[in-house]
Amino acid sequence: MNPLQITIEAFRSMLANRLRTLLTMLGIIIGIASVVLLLAVGDSMKRFISKQLEQLGTNMLFISPGGDRAQQQRLRNGAAPALTMLDAAALNRLPSLAGAAPTLQGGFNLAVGNENASKTVHGVTPDMFKIRGWKIDKGSAFSDADVRSAARMVVIGRKIADQFFYKIDPLGKYIRIENVSFQVVGVLYGEGKQVDGGDLSDYVLVPITAAAANLVKMQFPGNVHYVVAQGKSGGNLQDAIQDINETLRDRHRIKFEQPDDFRIDNLASFAETAKTISAGLAALLGLIGAISLIVGGIGIMNIMLVSVTERTREIGIRMAIGAKPRDVLLQFLTEAVVICLVGGVFGIVLATAAAAAITATGKFDVFITLQAVVVACGFSSLVGVFFGFYPARRASKLLPVDCLRYE
């Protein structure tokens, strides 16, 4: 009996029991759908992370005050040295760094006319625009002179501009931040998640000095919340970290045996963490897929055993008219594989729909890759062969005389 003939027969017996076949397939459908989705999500996640990293900027180092937990506690009580504007200025002069800029930040009430909302306000220096790669859409950023004079200027994200100055040119207008008027001098270009979790289009940027004078109350004047530094492109980031470490320890007069009173975080290591998390998520999805494939496979084995029993007489007839044990084995094996493959195709369709649904939310783009489809098909036929073999073998071992007697 040729393979085409066997496949045709397998499809027919599948269609003879539609509901049962569909229910049997369900496990395989869910299993394959989650395997395909896992591959697609894993892939998209990788792309997403590298895109995010591009947005965040490369070679970025985050320097925050407080080394260990105890120090962070003392820092909160104002009993430990923090990072200062002068620290940032010293780091800015390091040859291994492209730049270093301090930040003060806090949540404040913004108001224009009757419109008001609570937003995170960042006090920064012009250097920060360079380091973070922020671009100006309209107007301009504030200058070093503006920082020195603590000018009450503000650069706002696109969304803020839309919210407070709908269809009006915001340049030259005033925003009250905690009832202090700041003049809008620029609107940021673009949007996208920033390292602090905020969106660029939702940013409110003022000169750090103006923030210190009017908004953020620090216990010690000159202290900053954190410093962002950028390693020289092409330079070794580890060297830059080493330089920052030495400079700050020196400035903070930390003795040789004492621990650091600051932390240097590498954005690349955040990316590593994100990758680890996404790998974990993929593993979880994979586990779900594997479990439902196994459960589905057992379901198929069960149904195939039922089918063999139900069709004992048919097996007897086929054997009587010339089916060899191998023909019977292949027939039932093919049936199991066909159920799995068709289930696999449904699974791929389901996964594609799910991917489209995820993509439609706009947060995350998921594409089903060809590789995922090939893997899914391979997997599902493997399940079919593995779980279909025992029932098929059992059918092939039946004796024709017993089968023909079976009622």
Added chain:
Amino acid sequence: MTAEVGSPLIDIRGVTKSYFSGGVETKVLFGIDLAVPRGDFLAVMGQSGSGKSTLMNIFGCLDQATGGSYFLNGIDTLTLSRAELATIRNRTIGFVFQSFNLIKRMSVAENVALPLIYAGVSRAKAHAKALVELERVGLKEYAKRTPNQLSGGQQQRVAIARALVGDPPLILADEPTGNLDTHTSEEIMRSFQQLNQERGITILLVTHEPDIAAYSKRLMRLKDGHVLYDGPAAEGLREMALGQEAALGHPPLPPHPTTSVPAP
């Protein structure tokens, strides 16, 4: 696999069959000897439990004898593997069963073509040959229907077409009229006679009805696993009727016109 010319198609010597269950041996056949030459039409008769079905299964290579020898078409069947036996059944034997044994999911034509498919014939060729055989039994126009849409007699004719599609030298018919009314039974038996006479096909028929056995040339009667009679059909049947008369104590009923043996 070539048969010796002149050798009997079926040649069994001292065939025994025992069933074992729970370590207890139940003997069903006690040393049967039988030679069936090509072109013979043999009816095997016996009451249930006489071993006729067991013998038939051995003839059909559906079951293996416990002892003795069985040469079919010159081939020693007791030494063959299951796959080889399948090939023998496919090439040498056409089966006709009491319950027709058609596969309900498949169309009539597909049922008839199936032995050829297992023989490795292409789909198109097998289908064409199936239609030829269906035409011979007068059911060509039913080719696309399923067996359930046919009457019992029609289904049995489909089964005969299926038995003949591979041009086997032997047809084994196990109670072929058991599920059919008298009129249809006659039709079926006449077609067996025709096959025997016109195409020279050897026919082995199992039945418990003397009327049906009457269509054969030769009769073998089995009782409790032993051969009771082996000889010309007419004589054997007469002997049987006399035996019944003796047992019942009254003369046999006058023969019904439709149950009389047709003239050859």
